[in-house]
Amino acid sequence: MSHGIDPDQSYELFDANARVDALADQYNAAREELLSLIGHLSETIAHLTGTALPENPAPAEKGGE
Structure with missing residues (x-):
């Protein structure tokens, strides 16, 4: 009785992980x-309308403060 992952499952997991990495x-x-x-697009709209772009604050970290 074997208690490990069979080679086919191991390859399938490796292949799935590689596909997930590629998709990411x-x-x-x-x-x-x-x-x-x-x-x-924002710059083009600002140029065409003659308005200044607002200052963009740094993006907030995920998870809040």
């Missing part, structure tokens, strides 16, 4: 791109 990387890259596009 894609999410982070897409998030950064979206934030950049929002910044450019």
Whole structure:
């Protein structure tokens, strides 16, 4: 009787973990791109309307103060 994880399960877990890591990387890259596009859009709107952009405070840490 074996008490370990069989090799197929081990590979499946490793493969699933690698896919999760890849998805997290894609999410982070897409998030950064979206934030950049929002910044450019804000600048364009401010330029077209002749208004100044408000100062952006540093993002709050998750979890509150």
